[in-house]
Amino acid sequence: MAKLLHHKLDPACRLIRLMLGEYGVDIELVEISPWRRDPDFLELNPAASLPVMLDSPFPPVIGILATIAHIESNFGPEGPVESLLPDNPSQRAETWRLVEWALIKLENEVTGYLLEEKLVKRDLRSGAPDPAVLRIAKANLNEHLAYFSWLLATRHWLAGDNMTLADFALAAHFSTLDYMGDIDWDKAGEAKDWYARIKSRPAFRTILTDRVVGMPATKTYADLDF
């Protein structure tokens, strides 16, 4: 069985777990805290980023873009399961646009800051979260929520009529933010209904059982009716 080096709250790793879950692929999870800069991990991936997929006889597959491409090539959908990357060129472009939004824009403006302040600083005992950073990240998050609510007011799934990798990319971030209690669902509009729908998929189950020691999840984290 292939192994995924991951951290429970890393959104890119959650995206890969959701993708594999949807495709019905089992994977062994190995937990890594990349900010601790373990020499063995740095030798494997000098960028110190996650995910890393170990899938012998292939060499290690490093980073979110390589892992998405590896899974699409080697564990792609079979039988009745649809690919999460649509064949239709317009839908495919829309899917990548929104995957990029989650992986880069939401990560850089919101999730990256909150994980650094709440998780990494705690783990490294390098001080309390900076209230000014938390405030900016939460203000940014509200802008993102407003955009996705607007988008989802006219679409069943994020990139259109069908569920795609974009849904899982955004849901991975939402699930991490929700774990930390950073999403005010009363203000999330259509994005809340969408998240409730995707959260109830079988692929989401193991994500909802994740717990980080010393950092409890918000009360409704695992509730399908939140």
Place this chain on the structure above:
Amino acid sequence: MAKLLHHKLDPACRLIRLMLGEYGVDIELVEISPWRRDPDFLELNPAASLPVMLDSPFPPVIGILATIAHIESNFGPEGPVESLLPDNPSQRAETWRLVEWALIKLENEVTGYLLEEKLVKRDLRSGAPDPAVLRIAKANLNEHLAYFSWLLATRHWLAGDNMTLADFALAAHFSTLDYMGDIDWDKAGEAKDWYARIKSRPAFRTILTDRVVGMPATKTYADLDF
């Protein structure tokens, strides 16, 4: 002819121009300064990011990941030209690992800061570059240069024996950094020889004629022997 909404010094846009140049595809360039937040541009791309490719009858193709996928599907290599995304799974994973390094890690730790301080602040008249930020970005750049020099000491091209999208992704960043005079080539080791090789490719020609008004290029920017 398709149009590319771009900024001359945006590394992601340069990557697309290099990719299209290598594939022998002509494109009309339309200059955008996304930080000015022009309402028409924001309506097209609420993320305010570049590149955006307009290729009728397709809807607008937005963002670097969607544009790479669109080009591979619609303007892929013909005849003797090799794809910049190798078919071999190991080489493909290595290519994506290093594309991601340039697009995300180098962008977030180096190029993004330097463009913000030197280009965006100047254009918005929002103050002088912050010396502390410049210092950190340059220190980070030296770490990146050391890594790539180490990698290129045992490889002809970045991801292995063949030139790939990874080479153009990194060369796009190097070219922007070099325009601004931020690379100390005497300390760049093997990365200098590699950049000299890729800089002399025909696809690079238009990049080397780019000039931003009021922000001259470093003296050796366009020299193939620098």
